[in-house]
Amino acid sequence: MTGWLGMAAAPRAPRAELKARVLARTLAARRRPWGLLVAAVLALALGGGAFWARRTIDALRLERDRLAAQAAALQDTVTGFIRGPATRLIQVPVSTGGRVGAVTIFADTARHRWLVRCDGLAVNAPDQAYQLWFITRDGTRSAALMPMDADQPMVMALEMPREGGPVMGAEMSIEPRAGSTEPRGPTVFKLLL
């Protein structure tokens, strides 16, 4: 019951302005947790956003560096193909879907690689693709499957086959989208070197 002992002290009249001060402070104290909560959420969101942005920037920078290295490597490859003393240039006019285009082959006989560029080929039907073949002494071997879904040039580097004897020529045909084991569809071109 000593709780009531505080009432033994004489009461004092508070100054008139004290009430407004105390109430303002008390109510501000009530609101502060929400303010803190909002501030904490904002800080978290900003921190998370900054973290996400940093990670994205890092990832994009890595991707940019990777693509730049890839582009440089391709440039070296193309330069090697075009300027190599053992490179042979073959250009084949083709007609697909009523369009006239060309297939250009840079054949590097020293490194056994081809660089093939296709221009002006018609876009394939959804279930079809162009397939390029090496003609060897033992028959045809698939070199590349090239689904053409957009009207744009296509460039690819191909390793020549090590089995089946020397490459004697090239052939391109239109095959099912999954490709064939040997040319069965319409022939786009067939060339003996």
Added chain:
Amino acid sequence: MTPSKRLSQEEQRSLVQRLRARDERALGELYDLLAPWVLGLAFKILEDEAEAEEVVGDVFVQVWRHIDQHDARRGPLVPWILSIARNRARDARRRRRRWWRKGERFEQARVAEGGAAGPAPPPDEAGVPGWPVHRAVHAALATLPEEQRRAVLLAYFEGLTHSEIARRLDQPLGTVKTRLRSAHAKLAETLAHLSDWMT
């Protein structure tokens, strides 16, 4: 001074419920009822008007934040608030002693306010809400023997431990403990009728 106001038990319960419901007007009403007593208690302990006003602010912030912790089954609201005020004032006094050992300001305040015991309440303070309780507490204290009353007041208002009271009164520790125990039992009996009462 605020005109006299007496709350029925129903009004008291309603006030507590409104405080729990975060009714800001209820907080204003509570201030009107209790601020003179909280300020008076804090001033009696601190003997400094500015510090006592700070304590008033602390007390109402704590009451507003923790009104849910008040359990009516364990006691009425006013003693609960007064105990908060007492603890806050004692904390403030400890801080002051720690940081202001010379006590110059303390002494100036004593002189300015006319002494440590504080001024006697002006006659019109009989109109303050809670005045009958004030009288009842004084009457209860008056029924105690002088040694018990001194021990109780030293413990409550100055926050002295039993050992400190024993040294201050130059009495054996066991005697002090016995006196305090007897005094508290008697006060509990005398003030029991205040349990569910708030003015």
